Amino acid sequence: MVKKVLWIVLILVPGIFGQATFHGNLAHTGVYESPGPKQLKGIKWAFKTDGPVLSSPTISDGVVFLGSSDGNAYAVDEETGKQKWSYSTGLPISSSLAVAGGLVYFTSYAGNLYAVDAVTGKVAWTFTTEQERKFQAKGLDGYAGISSNSQVIPDAWDFFTSSPGVANGHVYFGSGDGNVYCLDAHTGALVWKFTTGDVVHASPAIANNTVYIGSWDSYFYAIDADTGQEKWRYKAGEDPVFHNQVGFQSSATVVDGVVYVGCRDGHVYAFDAATGRKKWDYSTSQSWVNTTPAVRDGVVYAGSCDGGRFHALDAKSGRLRFAVEAKACLDSSPALAGDLAYIGNFSGRLYAIDIKSGKVAWEFQTAASKEDRLKVLDPDGSYHGKTYPNTQVFHDFEDMYLSMSLTFSTGAIISSPAIDKGVVYVGSTDGSLYALE
Numbered sequence: 352m353v354k355k356v357l358w359i360v361l362i363l364v365p366g367i368f369g370q371a372t373f374h375g376n377l378a379h380t381g382v383y384e385s386p387g388p389k390q391l392k393g394i395k396w397a398f399k400t401d402g403p404v405l406s407s408p409t410i411s412d413g414v415v416f417l418g419s420s421d422g423n424a425y426a427v428d429e430e431t432g433k434q435k436w437s438y439s440t441g442l443p444i445s446s447s448l449a450v451a452g453g454l455v456y457f458t459s460y461a462g463n464l465y466a467v468d469a470v471t472g473k474v475a476w477t478f479t480t481e482q483e484r485k486f487q488a489k490g491l492d493g494y495a496g497i498s499s500n501s502q503v504i505p506d507a508w509d510f511f512t513s514s515p516g517v518a519n520g521h522v523y524f525g526s527g528d529g530n531v532y533c534l535d536a537h538t539g540a541l542v543w544k545f546t547t548g549d550v551v552h553a554s555p556a557i558a559n560n561t562v563y564i565g566s567w568d569s570y571f572y573a574i575d576a577d578t579g580q581e582k583w584r585y586k587a588g589e590d591p592v593f594h595n596q597v598g599f600q601s602s603a604t605v606v607d608g609v610v611y612v613g614c615r616d617g618h619v620y621a622f623d624a625a626t627g628r629k630k631w632d633y634s635t636s637q638s639w640v641n642t643t644p645a646v647r648d649g650v651v652y653a654g655s656c657d658g659g660r661f662h663a664l665d666a667k668s669g670r671l672r673f674a675v676e677a678k679a680c681l682d683s684s685p686a687l688a689g690d691l692a693y694i695g696n697f698s699g700r701l702y703a704i705d706i707k708s709g710k711v712a713w714e715f716q717t718a719a720s721k722e723d724r725l726k727v728l729d730p731d732g733s734y735h736g737k738t739y740p741n742t743q744v745f746h747d748f749e750d751m752y753l754s755m756s757l758t759f760s761t762g763a764i765i766s767s768p769a770i771d772k773g774v775v776y777v778g779s780t781d782g783s784l785y786a787l788e
Contacts, residue, residue: 565599655680695764
């Protein structure tokens with residue numbers, strides 16, 4: 352009983368671990384206590400990994416934690432950018448790392464959830480899921496297979512694995528095997544699992560003793576955090592032919608009894624957190640909403656992909672307050688600090704947007720974006736008038752992966768920013784973690 356009470360106290364006291372989980376806190380509000388830079392002075396430091404960084408940084412006790420596609424989880428000194436330790440899983444890590452109770456939790460494409468010591472990087476335990484895989488479908492996005500469109504095609508744009516959330520001595524996460532898991536945070540023992548109809552790569556938002564999470568099966572779920580029993584579900588749009596406008600890649604945000612979440616069906620949804628009743632939905636004209644919304648002071652902020660727009664929506668009505676053209680796809684989730692929202696795009700730019708005026712205050716360009724060695728960017732940061740390179744080389748599904756490769760070559764910012772002590776931390780597909788001041 353004493354240990355359980357201690358864990359509850361540690362999780363609920365915000366100053367102990369700071370905001371050491373995906374999108375700022377367990378409810379995923381995207382709100383950071385520290386203001387970020389109002390003007391960009393430059394790069395404080397850059398930490399280089401050996402693979403694209405899709406993982407979003409989290410910060411605890413002066414250490415920045417992140418994963419890389421090189422298969423390693425890293426702990427980096429917040430002030431100097433020097434590596435403190437790394438832990439190899441052998442396969443890419445695109446989840447964010449959560450820190451609680453002296454342990455760091457993360458998933459990887461190895462199909463495991465890892466718990467490692469936050470100070471030493473030594474593994475405490477691992478839990479193996481049934482499998483890990485990308486979302487896949489026959490005739491995906493209208494692409495043909497090598498011989499016909501009957502071939503099952505994995506979705507190149509399914510970037511992330513689920514980022515764990517830790518609450519009340521339990522760790523929660525989704526998996527490519529279609530399950531949502533709840534484990535004992537101390538031992539890794541299975542407490543319960545909840546089965547959906549497809550891949551679950553969204554990250555769980557936890558509030559009101561409820562786990563809120565969407566699946567690629569087109570359903571959004573509210574699950575009792577203690578028992579794993581379903582409280583309610585909501586079915587979003589379907590796309591049985593091309594499987595393009597379907598599924599929850601976005602993670603949810605919970606604020607004031609309302610759940611906000613984006614969907615690949617081209618909508619931002621608002622649900623009553625207790626009942627699942629839809630309060631409103633906002634259409635982006637079929638542009639995917641893969642970002643996790645940030646919510647503060649009655650406004651919902653979210654980015655869209657094909658449209659490449661940053662949207663500010665009224666939290667009560669869902670009506671558009673303003674939009675900012677970002678020139679390229681936004682899969683990075685916005686971070687709110689002071690009067691600015693920070694968000695990255697596919698062309699390797701991080702925008703600081705003044706949320707009072709709806710104007711861009713400043714922007715940062717990654718090293719690979721400046722170099723643009725494959726010459727796929729226009730001067731304004733757009734992809735030759737497209738939201739991503741439209742390649743026609745193989746004339747089958749391989750063109751989707753070539754497009755993704757060209758996107759990565761520009762140092763795309765798909766990672767979501769985190770802010771601490773006036774510094775913005777964000778990863779890039781050029782392999783770097785940037786600290787910007």
